[in-house]
Amino acid sequence: MELIVLWDIDHTLIENAGVSKEIYAAAFSSLAGREPSAPARTEGRTDRLIMRDMFLRAGLTVPDWPVIEDALTRAGQERLGDLRMRGTVLPGVHEALKTASTRSDWVSSVLTGNIAANARVKLSAFGLDALLDLSVGAYGADAGLRPELVAVARERVQRLRGVPADVPAVLVGDTPRDVEAALATGCAIVAVATGIHSREELVAAGAHEVLPDLTDTSRVFSILESFAGHGKRPRTSFDRPQRR
Missing domain, CATH: 3.40.50.1000 (HAD superfamily/HAD-like)
Incomplete structure (x- = not known):
């Protein structure tokens, strides 16, 4: 059937051995110009909500989604080796x-x-x-x-x-x-x-x-x-x- x-x-x-949260942190830092004050809150949420939450908790304006997605894509590609090694x-x-x-x-x-x-x-x-x-x-x-x-x-x-x-x-x-x-x-x-x-x-x-x-x-x-x-x-x- x-x-x-x-x-x-x-x-x-x-x-993923923490690589996911490193990806979110790197994407945030590349757009905000500084490191996040706390790790991303994940637990089954979508990337849209995770990244939005990171900017709002930092008191920053949330960038347009295509800008965030590009940053996430770059951060993910840069950590493929880390994921293979640690995950x-x-x-x-x-x-x-x-x-x-x-x-x-x-x-x-x-x-x-x-x-x-x-x-x-x-x-x-x-x-x-x-x-x-x-x-x-x-x-x-x-x-x-x-x-x-x-x-x-x-x-x-x-x-x-x-x-x-x-x-x-x-x-x-x-x-x-x-x-x-x-x-x-x-x-x-x-x-x-x-x-x-x-x-x-x-x-x-x-x-x-x-x-x-x-x-x-x-x-x-x-x-x-x-x-x-x-x-x-x-x-x-x-x-x-x-x-x-």
Whole structure:
């Protein structure tokens, strides 16, 4: 049965070892002319919100988004080597993505708060980019709120891959924001306790399934296949991408 699987990146597929916050700090410094007073607040938020928050906390005017995105892109490219040296792929990820990529009736892509350029940097650092259909993913430049990214990904999957609108989708992520995005948009959710949030926190957020990590490939795909059989999803207020 057809299924759309949308994977989060940081702390779900990879551990970035602090490189992400260094990217935000470098982008901020290049635009503000000084270092940020505090690290970026991330935890499942989109790059649009993360960078906006950094400027507002510093009491500065928020630059136009294209200017911020260019700064983030440069900062990400400059830290590819650091990510390869210090970061790691999380347990079971290669096997999970490879298995998903062999399913001809599935679309396996990403739903991430990262801008597309930096998502590619993070995935290519560990050879994961070839295992995902990144052209139909949803990224941090596409919307401010994570639930809105679901509609963006669905529209791309329908337009570029010809997948019907009623094909079920499942998000795989490590934060309550991933869970909230799934529940708000009629998607299923597989939460993994590989980030800073415990199993208990993810269950409390409403996760359908919570795994310690992705090492048990058979278990992961048993869960995903069970969602593929759910048929049509309920419509929600996030079915249409928000105009900006």
